[in-house]
Amino acid sequence: MTNATLEATVLDKVDGGLFIGGEWVGAEGGKTLAVVDPSTGETIKEIADASVADGIRALDAAVAAQDAWAATAPRERGELLRRAFDLLQERKEEFALLMTLEMGKPLAEARGEVAYGGEFLRWFSEEAVRISGRYGLNPEGTGRMIVSQRPVGPSFFITPWNFPLAMATRKIAPALAAGCTVVIKPPALTPLTTLAFVQLLEEVGLPAGVVNVIATSTSSKVSGPIIADPRLRKLSFTGSTEVGRSLMKEAVQGILRTSMELGGNAPFVIFDDADLDRAVDGAMLAKFRNIGQACTAANRFIVHESVADEFGTRVAERVRAMRVGRGTEDGVAIGPLIDAKAVASTDELVSDAVDKGARLLAGGAPIDGAGTFYAPTVLGSVPADARLLREEIFGPVLGITTFSTEDEAVRLANATEYGLVSYVFTQDLARGHRMIDRLATGMMGLNTGLVSNAAAPFGGIKQSGIGREGGLEGIHEYLDTKYTLIPVS
Secondary structure, three states, rough: OOHHHHHHHHHHHOOEEEEEEEEEEHHHHHHHEEEEOOOOOOOEEEEOOOOOOHHHHEEEEEEEEHHHHHHHHHHHHHHHHHHHHHHHHHHHHHHHHHHHHHHHEEEEEEEHHHHOOOOOOOOHHHHHHHHOOOOOOOOOOOEEEEEEEEOOOEEEEEHHHHHHOOHHHHHHHHHHHHHHEEEEEOOOOOOOOHHHHHHHHHHOOOOOOOOEEEOOOHHHHHHHHHHHOOOOOHHHHHHHOOHHHHHHHHHHHHOOOEEEEOOOOOOEOOOOOOOOOHHHHHHHHHHHHHHHHOOOOOEEEEEEOOOOOHHHHHHHHHHHHHHHHOOOOOOOOOOOOHHHHHHHHHHHHHHHHHHOOOOEEEOOOOOOOOOEEEEEEEOOOHHHHHHHHOOOOOOEEEEEEEEEEEEHHHHHHHHOOOEEEEEEEOHHHHHHHHHHHHHHOEEEEEEOOOOOOOOOEOEEEEEOOOEEOOOHHHHHHHEEEEEEEEOOO
């Protein structure tokens, strides 16, 4: 089978409809939206484009299925997730190729996302049977206290385009484990992986109405009435802080439970005693994974002045050797950015830094030709007033600034409204522990450039969001606590 035939086969398997109440249906009026391969600019599939009425029908289905799904035995809910995990592993190559086609990431990274995204299914299949409460005598001895957990109820998910599988499984898995039904709105740029995943859930026995999918080109128009509906009890969003802030304003009218995983501006701090080989490896991973299009991507490289030149030289050499191209090609390390707007935004930040005095060590420009490619870039001596030190860089740009003391490093690292993740490289264990306490982020990688794990609570502080996904904490985002008192007779 040729590559083109294989790609066509994988795309043909994806149902392009809306999934509502256990059925694949067309959108109201037959409206469709085009999904584009960012490496070529060509449309690869047309899918149903949901209307406001379609969104409400999806919520109707979730509401109708809620009581029965909440009453389903935890073991049964968990085993459904486990079957989904097993089937996803069998089809990992298909899912990896599908992600590469619609999002652009190299196949090797797409395979990594299948592994990572699948772990949420396995983790929460095990957590479903561990939902617990407590029972005991109150301090006065006048009554027995029962504390129990119940599903929050129908939940609405808005997912981003950069990790099409993992963002869906990270939200759907804990909701199903807890006993909540779901309406998910995948991104218009990369909806196919979510559609394929829900087809997989259907295969392993998902009851009608428990998960409903509505892709749409008019996100705010379709989402607004769902969020405003008093039957909805939970909203979870991953995306920009600006959009998250707007959604929280909408959610407050219904006092919805919310989880918001928002923007990042991650500092990557390298002390003078760091293992530089390890720091360079960590930097390549933390910056260039997913073409730099990740909320956890390192944004500001804060490097001790004594090792900054050597670090810059070494990462620039590695970056210049990276192959740029379509993610399906052998040896490609950097695929396309998601669209032309992303290329323009990245180039603006690079140009601003260079104009203000940053040294261009590698890359620094869009790549001509088909697709939306930007050369992986390294900038040294980035000045304090450069925009890329304040704004999130959703692209393959590594900017280096320097510090001289630990206090200065902490001040620079914390000088942002965001607080998602930080990275620290030092061989001083005591300093590492101080950084855990002093850096204002919800997560931290100590001598590593990758922190995400299904067993860990993923999330930030400040304007990087509220709530946690994954870990022991993840399922509690979908549970309400109830206290009952039984008087002692």
